[in-house]
Structure formats: C-alpha cells, structure tokens
Amino acid sequence: MISINSLTVAYGGFTLLNDINFHISESDKIGLVGKNGAGKSTILKLICGLQNPTTGKVAVPSGVKIGYLPQIMEHHRGRSVIDEAMTAFADMFALEDELERITVELSERQDYESDAYQDLIIRMNEVNDRLAYTRSDNPQVLAEKTLIGLGFKYEELQRPTETFSQGWNMRIELAKILLSKPDVLLLDEPTNHLDIESIEWLEGYLKEYKGSLVLISHDRKFLDNVTNRTVEIMVGRIHDYKVPYSKYLELRKERLAQQQAAYENQQRMIEKTEEFIEKFRYKPTKSNQVQSRVKQLEKLERIEVDIEDRSALAVKFPPAPRSGDVVYKSVDMKVGYGEKIVFDDAQIEVRRGEKVALVGRNGEGKTTLMRVIMNELDPKAGESKLGYNVNIGYYAQNQEDILDKDDTVFGTLDRVAVGDIRLKLRDILGAFLFRGEDVDKKVAVLSGGERARLAMAKLILKPYNLLALDEPTNHMDIRSKDILKQALKSYDGTLIIVSHDRDFLDGLVDKLYEFRDGKVKEHLGGVQEFLERRRLESLNELERHYKPAAEEKPSEVIQKKEEAKQEYQAKKFISKEEKKIRNRISFLEKGIEDVEAKMKEIEAVLMNPGPGDDVMDLTRAYLEHKRQLDYKMEEWEKLNESLEN
Numbered sequence: 001m002i003s004i005n006s007l008t009v010a011y012g013g014f015t016l017l018n019d020i021n022f023h024i025s026e027s028d029k030i031g032l033v034g035k036n037g038a039g040k041s042t043i044l045k046l047i048c049g050l051q052n053p054t055t056g057k058v059a060v061p062s063g064v065k066i067g068y069l070p071q072i073m074e075h076h077r078g079r080s081v082i083d084e085a086m087t088a089f090a091d092m093f094a095l096e097d098e099l100e101r102i103t104v105e106l107s108e109r110q111d112y113e114s115d116a117y118q119d120l121i122i123r124m125n126e127v128n129d130r131l132a133y134t135r136s137d138n139p140q141v142l143a144e145k146t147l148i149g150l151g152f153k154y155e156e157l158q159r160p161t162e163t164f165s166q167g168w169n170m171r172i173e174l175a176k177i178l179l180s181k182p183d184v185l186l187l188d189e190p191t192n193h194l195d196i197e198s199i200e201w202l203e204g205y206l207k208e209y210k211g212s213l214v215l216i217s218h219d220r221k222f223l224d225n226v227t228n229r230t231v232e233i234m235v236g237r238i239h240d241y242k243v244p245y246s247k248y249l250e251l252r253k254e255r256l257a258q259q260q261a262a263y264e265n266q267q268r269m270i271e272k273t274e275e276f277i278e279k280f281r282y283k284p285t286k287s288n289q290v291q292s293r294v295k296q297l298e299k300l301e302r303i304e305v306d307i308e309d310r311s312a313l314a315v316k317f318p319p320a321p322r323s324g325d326v327v328y329k330s331v332d333m334k335v336g337y338g339e340k341i342v343f344d345d346a347q348i349e350v351r352r353g354e355k356v357a358l359v360g361r362n363g364e365g366k367t368t369l370m371r372v373i374m375n376e377l378d379p380k381a382g383e384s385k386l387g388y389n390v391n392i393g394y395y396a397q398n399q400e401d402i403l404d405k406d407d408t409v410f411g412t413l414d415r416v417a418v419g420d421i422r423l424k425l426r427d428i429l430g431a432f433l434f435r436g437e438d439v440d441k442k443v444a445v446l447s448g449g450e451r452a453r454l455a456m457a458k459l460i461l462k463p464y465n466l467l468a469l470d471e472p473t474n475h476m477d478i479r480s481k482d483i484l485k486q487a488l489k490s491y492d493g494t495l496i497i498v499s500h501d502r503d504f505l506d507g508l509v510d511k512l513y514e515f516r517d518g519k520v521k522e523h524l525g526g527v528q529e530f531l532e533r534r535r536l537e538s539l540n541e542l543e544r545h546y547k548p549a550a551e552e553k554p555s556e557v558i559q560k561k562e563e564a565k566q567e568y569q570a571k572k573f574i575s576k577e578e579k580k581i582r583n584r585i586s587f588l589e590k591g592i593e594d595v596e597a598k599m600k601e602i603e604a605v606l607m608n609p610g611p612g613d614d615v616m617d618l619t620r621a622y623l624e625h626k627r628q629l630d631y632k633m634e635e636w637e638k639l640n641e642s643l644e645n
Contacts, residue, residue: 001023001024001025001026001061001064001183001184001212002023002024002047002058002059002060002061002064002184002212003023003024003058003059004020004021004022004023004024004043004046004047004056004058004059005021005056005057005058005059006019006020006021006055006056006057007019007020007021007046007053007055007056007057007058008020008053008054008055008056009039009042009046009051009053009054010054015236016039016042016236017039017042017043017053017233017236018236018237019056019237020056020236020237020238021238022231022238022240024047024184024212024214025212026211026212027210027211027212028212028213028214028228028229029206029209029212029213029215029226029227029228029229030212030213030214030215030227030229030230030231031215031216031217031223031226031227031229031230031231031244031245031248032044032214032215032216032231032233033216033223033230033231033232033233033245033248033478034232034233034234034477035477035479036449036475036476036477036480037449038233038234039233039236040188040216040233041070041071041188041216043214043233044068044070044186044188044214044216045070046058047060047066047184047186047214048066048068048186050068064183064184065180065181065182065183065184066182066183066184066186067177067178067180067182067184067185067186068177068186068188069170069173069174069177069185069186069187069188069190070188071188071189071192076161077160077161077162078160078161078162079160079161080157080158080159080160080161081147081152081156081157081158081159081160081161081164081172082140082143082144082147082157082158084161084172084176085143085146085147085172085175085176085179086139086140086143087176088143088175088176088177088179088180089139089143089179089180092131092139095127095130095131096131098127099124099127099128099131102120102123102124102127103124105120106120106121106124138587138590138591138594139179139587140584140587140588140591141587141590141591141594142179143175143179144157144591144628146175146178146179147171147172147175148624148628149198149201149202149205150171150174150175150194150198150201150202151168151171151194151195151197151198151201151361151362152168152171154627154628154631154632155631165362165363168193168362168363170192170193171193171194171198174187174190174202178205181211182211183211183212184211184212184213184214185206185209185211185212185213185214185215186214187213187214187215187216187217188216189216189217189218189475190202190215190217191217191219191222191500192474192475193362194362194500195359195360195361195362195500196359196500196502196531197361198361199219199222199500199502203222203225203226206226207225207226213226213227215227218473218476218477218478218481219501219502219503220245220246220478220503221502221503223244223245224244224245224246227244227245228242228243228244229241229242229243229244230243230244230245230247230248232248232252239252239255259303262303263303263304266300266302266303270297270300273293273296273297274297276289276290276293277290277293277294277297315431315432315456315460315483315484315487316431316460316487316490317459317460317464317467317487317488317490317491317493318460318462318463318464319463319492320463320464320465320491320492320493320494321389321391321463321465322352322389322465323352323387323388323389323390323391323465323466323493323494324352324387324388324389324390325351325352325387326349326350326351326352326387327350327351327352327354327386327387327390327465327466327494328348328349328350328373328385328386328387328390328466328496329348329349329350329383329384329385329387330346330347330348330349330372330379330382330383330384330385331347331382331383332345332346332347332381332382332383333345333346333347333348333372333379333381333382333383333384334346334379334380334381334382335365335368335369335372335377335379335380336380341380341518342364342365342368342518343364343365343368343369343515343518343519343520344381344382344518344519345382345519345520346369346382346519346520347520347522348369348513348520348522350494350496351494352387352465352494353492353493353494354494354495354510354511355488355489355494355495355497355508355509355510355511356494356495356496356497356509356510356511356512356513357497357498357499357505357508357509357511357512357513357527358370358496358497358498358512358513358515359498359499359500359505359512359513359514359515359527359530360514360515360516361515361516364515364516364517364518365515365520366470366498366515367397367470367498369513369515369520370394370396370468370470370496370498372384373386373392373468373496374392374394374468389465390465390466391462391463391464391465391466392464392466392467392468393459393462393464393466393467393468394468394469394470395455395456395459395467395468395469395470395472396470397470397471397474397498403443403451403454403455404443405442405443405444406442406443406444407442407443408439408440408441408442408443409429409434409438409439409440409441409443409446409454410425410426410429410439410440412443412454412458413425413428413429413454413457413458413461416458416461417461418461421461421462426439428457428460428461429457431457431460432453432454432456432457433453434450434453434454434457449475449476449477452472452474452475452476453476453480456472456484464493465493465494466493466494466495466496467488467491467493467494467495467496467497468496468497469495469496469497469498469499470497470498471498471499471500472484472497472499473499473501473504481501481504485504485507485508488508489507489508495508495509497509502527502528502531505526505527506526506527506528507526509526509527510524510525510526511523511524511525512525512527512530514530578643581639581642581643582643584639585636585639585640585643588632588635588636588639589636591628591632592629592632592633592636595625595628595629595632596629598621598625599622599625599626599629602618602621602622602625603622605618606618606619606622
C-alpha cells in the first residue's frame with residue numbers, strides 16, 4: 001500500500017535516517033520502536049506529507065485515507081465534545097447534502113433528454129457510491145460509543161471541549177480519527193494520557209481495526225497486544241521483524257549475537273589471510289597463492305556489526321532518611337474545587353517503605369490527592385496529615401512545562417543544588433543523557449521527553465524519604481522506563497505514584513488506591529490482581545442492582561418508538577429546530593435498539609457461559625451498556641416531551 005524508498009533525512013552534518021526502505025501492506029499492524037530521538041515521529045510525518053525527506057520518497061496511492069495522531073496538537077474550541085467528534089463525518093454529511101440537492105433538482109426538471117440532466121444522474125450515482133463506502137448506520141451513536149470507550153461519561157458529551165484538559169482533548173482528536181475510518185492509522189504515543197480502562201478499550205478497537213496501523217508506543221503490553229510486526233530504528237537504519245514486540249526482543253538478541261559471531265569469524269579469517277600474504281609475499285614459489293588471497297580479500301564483502309546505542313537513564317536515588325512509621329494518613333477526607341467535590345470520605349494510610357499506586361479514570365482525583373499531600377490544596381473536611389520527618393520529592397504531571405524555559409539545562413540544576421552535590425551536577429546530567437554541549441541548551445528548545453528527564457534529574461539532588469511521582473514515564477522510551485522502574489524498586493524510601501502504565505506498575509507496587517465515582521478504595525496487591533478484582537466486583541454489582549431493571553425497558557421503548565414514528569408521519573411540515581430534534585430522537589432510538597440487543601446477547605451468555613467466555617469482561621460490558629441505556633432513555637423521553645408541548 002505505502003512504500004518508503006531509499007529515504008534519507010539529514011540536518012546539517014547529522015543524518016537521522018539513512019537510506020531506509022520498507023513497505024506498509026494492508027492489515028499490517030506495525031510497532032515503530034527505537035530510542036527517543038531515533039526518528040520514529042519523523043517517519044510518521046513523512047508518511048502523511050508533513051515533512052519532506054532529504055532524498056528518496058514516500059509513495060502513497062491516490063485515494064488512500066490517512067489518519068494521523070501526533071504527540072502534540074492544536075485543539076478546537078467553541079464546540080461540545082460530541083459536536084467536535086461529529087466533525088469526523090463532515091465529508092459524509094456534505095455528500096448527503098449534495099445528494100439531497102441533486103434529488104430535488106431532478107424532481108423539478110423536465111429536460112430528461114438533455115446532457116445536463118444526464119450529468120446530474122451520473123453525479124448522483126457517483127455520490128451514492130461514495131456514500132455506500134463512507135456512510136455509517138448511525139453516526140451519532142457511533143460517536144457516542146467511541147467517546148465513552150475512550151473514557152468520557154455520557155453526561156460529559158455536551159460539555160465544551162475547552163473545559164477539558166489537554167489529555168482529554170487528545171482523546172477527542174483520537175475519537176475523530178477513529179470515526180473517520182482511515183485506511184491507514186498513524187498513532188504517536190496514543191496512550192500517554194489514557195487511563196488503564198481506556199487503554200484496554202483502545203486495544204480492543206485496534207485489534208478489530210481492518211486497515212493498516214503504524215504505532216509508536218513505549219507501552220510494552222500495548223505493543224504486544226496490538227501489533228503483528230515490529231520495525232526498529234537504530235542509528236539511522238531500520239530492522240524489520242514480522243513479529244510483535246516481545247518476540248522481536250528475542251529475535252533481535254539472536255540477530256545481534258549471530259552478527260557478532262559472523263563478524264568475529266570473518267576477522268579471524270582475514271587475519272590469517274593477511275598473515276599468509278605477509279609471510280610469503282616475497283617468495284616466488286608462493287606468488288600465485290599470495291595473489292589469489294589478495295584478490296580474495298579485495299572481493300570480500302565485509303560484515304559490519306550494528307552498533308547498539310546503549311545510552312539510557314542511569315538512575316540511582318540517594319538513601320532515604322528514616323521517617324516515622326506512618327508517612328501519610330487521611331481520615332474522612334473530602335476534597336474539591338469550589339462547589340465541585342472530587343472525592344470524599346477518603347481513608348488513606350501509607351506506611352514507611354510502601355510503594356503505592358494511585359489508579360483510576362482521569363479526572364477522578366489522583367493528581368488532586370498529590371496536591372493535598374504537597375499542601376497545595378486544603379481538604380474541605382476531614383484530616384490530611386504527613387508523618388514525622390517526611391521529606392517529599394515531587395514530580396508533577398506538568399513538571400516539564402513549569403521549568404524555566406529561559407534557563408539552561410545545567411542552570412536548572414545549579415539553581416537548586418546545595419553543598420557538595422554541586423560538584424557532581426555534570427555527572428548527574430550525564431546519567432540523564434545530557435552530555436557535552438547538551439548541558440548548555442536552553443530549556444525552551446528541549447523536547448517533551450528531555451524536559452521530563454531534566455525534571456526527574458532534580459529529584460536526585462536531595463535525599464528524600466517520600467517520592468510522589470505523577471505520571472513520570474510519559475515520553476520515556478522502554479529501556480529508560482525499565483531502568484527507572486529498577487531504581488524505584490531499589491529505592492529504600494516510600495513511593496506514591498500515579499501511572500496508567502500497567503507494565504511499569506506490575507511488580508513495582510504492593511498496594512493501590514482506586515479513585516472511582518467520588519470515592520477512594522484501597523486494594524492490596526499488584527496491578528494485575530487489582531484488575532481481576534475490579535471485574536469481579538462489577539459482577540456482584542450487576543446481580544444486586546441492574547438485571548431486573550434492564551428486563552423492564554424494551555417493551556416501553558418499542559411502544560414509544562412506534563408512537564413517535566406515527567406522529568412524525570402525520571406532520572407534513574416541520575420547523576428546522578423540530579427536524580433537528582426528530583433526527584436526534586431517531587439517533588437515540590437506533591442507539592437504544594443497539595444497546596438492548598447487545599445486553600440481551602450478554603445476558604444469554606451470562607446465563608450459560610462457555611469455557612472461552614470471560615464472565616468478568618462480559619459483566620463490565622453489560623454494566624456500561626446499562627448506563628448508556630439509562631441516559632439515552634432519559635434524553636429520548638425529554639425530547640419527546642418537548643415535541644408534545
């Protein structure tokens with residue numbers, strides 16, 4: 001489908017990509033991997049035409065639709081979440097409008113034999129053909145499903161986009177791309193601002209996605225679950241593996257070992273050949289043999305060993321001073337902003353040496369709790385208290401953005417360092433991959449990943465006994481994340497960490513606090529145990545509350561739908577606003593039908609589950625469908641009441 005041919009990208013005297021070639025076929029799901037700065041994002045920009053190569057070309061067939069999600073983007077303002085998502089169907093709506101105009105014009109014309117009339121017929125057929133490919137059965141319902149899958153609550157869909165954070169606006173952009181049904185998806189770190197449940201939803205979507213995918217991600221599990229091919233960028237070259245990420249690591253290790261062995265064997269052969277040539281160079285009886293070996297060396301294709309760039313974070317936290325047994329504790333704590341309550345009745349206790357993760361949907365209060373711990377926000381009620389002799393090292397989620405952009409890399413550390421540690425600042429910066437002239441760079445010119453590393457380096461300057469880290473792995477490559485994880489596992493102080501990276505948390509934390517629906521709940525154990533336990537609780541909730549109510553709705557819905565349809569047929573002339581309402585009702589009715597059908601399917605499976613059925617996943621899906629049904633029914637009833645009045 002898409003071919004990259006002899007492509008080179010160079011900046012001044014530095015070559016980023018050197019004569020690379022590869023092909024993206026239909027249904028390929030490619031994980032693009034390599035160190036930060038290796039050129040992964042550049043390749044995506046080249047494919048979608050946002051950047052031109054120095055030499056070579058990218059061949060994209062005409063008619064191929066590309067959807068591109070960059071790491072950093074501009075967000076639109078002035079629309080609700082659902083309205084912004086619906087812009088993904090702009091081309092389809094334009095075709096529908098054109099088809100309506102053509103239909104009206106054909107009904108009014110009587111010049112059936114004219115060229116103009118025949119041209120309209122041809123154009124109508126063309127538009128119909130395009131609509132057959134692009135039209136969705138119910139765009140509104142599809143948009144709602146996608147947004148809810150990405151973590152939005154149904155009642156949030158009417159809120160203006162500007163009331164959401166950058167992370168949530170990224171989800172809107174991702175939803176628009178998915179809804180536009182591109183032939184090729186280019187996703188640059190799509191999980192950076194997604195919570196665990198949304199990541200799992202996106203995994204499921206991409207598994208079923210029929211087009212081609214090129215994905216940049218530092219989430220090992222996400223790559224394994226989604227991709228079937230791995231393209232590695234290493235020192236300007238690419239290596240193509242037709243396997244997912246974990247298998248690629250094994251094959252890569254084998255390839256480098258085989259390459260090294262072949263290189264060493266060839267070097268021994270060359271050495272022996274050169275010794276023979278030197279020994280018998282001046283002996284007439286050996287002249288033919290000497291010349292033969294000289295020609296052999298001249299024709300020999302020398303084996304080159306790929307030089308692996310092993311530079312990565314070298315993090316080691318200083319020993320933690322001893323604190324009290326209880327590092328942080330809250331009792332009956334209520335926290336919020338103004339009239340909004342984020343969570344209440346929070347009972348939290350973190351003891352010395354514990355490694356605790358804060359998990360849950362974005363916006364449920366994880367970062368808010370960090371602010372309370374840091375005394376940046378006071379609780380509205382209850383108690384929040386740090387323990388004896390607690391000294392906090394804090395990494396804020398936006399830490400890289402609040403650095404002084406006019407300062408240098410070295411100056412950023414030099415301004416806060418005290419004592420003998422000032423003599424080791426260049427060593428510390430080197431451990432965080434700032435070497436040579438990099439230390440004199442202005443913060444303003446650093447990438448997001450470089451700023452994140454600089455902010456992390458500041459935590460090494462003092463011996464803290466509590467590390468409070470809010471999304472520290474965003475923008476980090478996989479190797480650097482692994483090294484940071486090992487450093488945190490070796491850290492002898494207390495850790496409170498906010499992260500959506502399942503692989504990073506797995507084996508690191510021994511307790512979690514889940515933020516959900518305005519409450520904070522303690523879960524003992526690791527992240528995998530938490531996910532399993534969370535699904536089991538959903539099953540119990542289903543049995544207690546939801547099943548009877550779900551069985552009462554369908555007949556009511558059908559009756560009301562028929563009444564609405566009859567009323568619609570009886571009215572010959574309707575206002576523009578009324579038409580809008582009726583279209584919305586139609587969308588809701590189709591959505592209600594879809595949800596009820598899916599609920600019935602799940603109910604049938606839950607009544608008699610088979611060996612391959614995941615009851616917990618089915619239960620969670622049932623609960624989400626039930627919640628959607630309730631909201632859709634409520635809106636449906638309100639809209640019908642407005643028509644009656």
